[in-house]
Amino acid sequence: MRGLFVTGTDTDCGKTRVAVALLHALRDSGLRVAPFKPVAAGATRGDQGLCNEDALQLIAAAGGGWPYRNVNPYCLEAAVSPHLAAREEGVSIESGPIRDAFQALLANADIVLAEGAGGWMAPLREDWCIEDLALELDLPVVLVIGLRLGCLNHARLSASRIQTSGASLAGWIGSVVDPDMQRLEENVTSLKALIDVPCLGVLPHLDPMDTGAGNLDAAGLQSILR
Ligand SMILES: Nc1ncnc2c1ncn2[C@@H]1O[C@H](COP(=O)(O)OP(=O)(O)OP(=O)(O)O)[C@@H](O)[C@H]1O
Ligand SMILES: [Mg+2]
DSSP: OOEEEEEESSTTSSHHHHHHHHHHHHHHTTOOEEEEOSEEEOOEEETTEEEOHHHHHHHHHTTSOOOHHHHOSEEESSSSOHHHHHHHTTOOOOHHHHHHHHHHHHTTOSEEEEEOSSSTTOEEETTEEHHHHHHHHTOOEEEEEEOSTTHHHHHHHHHHHHHHHTOOEEEEEEEOOOTTOTTHHHHHHHHHHHSOSOEEEEEOSOOTTOOOGGGBOHHHHHHHHO
């Protein structure tokens, strides 16, 4: 096991929240876990150049000290689809630098926890998307399901596409993005019946300071890492 690839049912579905929870839970189990956000769109310029908030959150959750440009080799400024931001900014997103950054992280870690961008089919170039990246990295996939109205359809579509792509869908994690979601428990029960891989936890709507690690199924997580 070299890592996990966190994808989601959509943008803003809770991937970073879940990745932060996973980083804490995996570190608590004694693993050295490197954070990885291979492609990010939406960044601010500071002393160290462009930095993306997701990447910074992942670095903090991984205990700090990870070189930013390895964690986030492609950092685009515009907060739009990565393929559009890259085109506007004169960047071609290629697998080589992503693979190199991944190997550099892995040299100092037991596993790498990668967060995608957007959902499973989000384009990184016209001819290359998150699915292609995840397949190239050859990591088991964790699907984050943003718990809100419409999530059953998004979850089923995403899970079935991930599985037919040839990637290994290891499990799913729900995240209560909408604190007022109606029939939350019934939806979670339906997801457990409809998605044929284990539920590794459901993050309730969390306070900002709560990592969410305690809401993950530690035993389930260990079993997918074997
Ligand atoms: N379980 C939760 N409890 C509280 N807030 C949440 C939860 N899940 C997601 N959010 C909030 O919803 C927003 C989107 O979540 P998050 O940034 O994790 O999504 P994402 O899928 O990583 O988005 P992106 O596609 O931009 O990477 C954030 O403001 C986040 O704090
Ligand atoms: Mg994110």
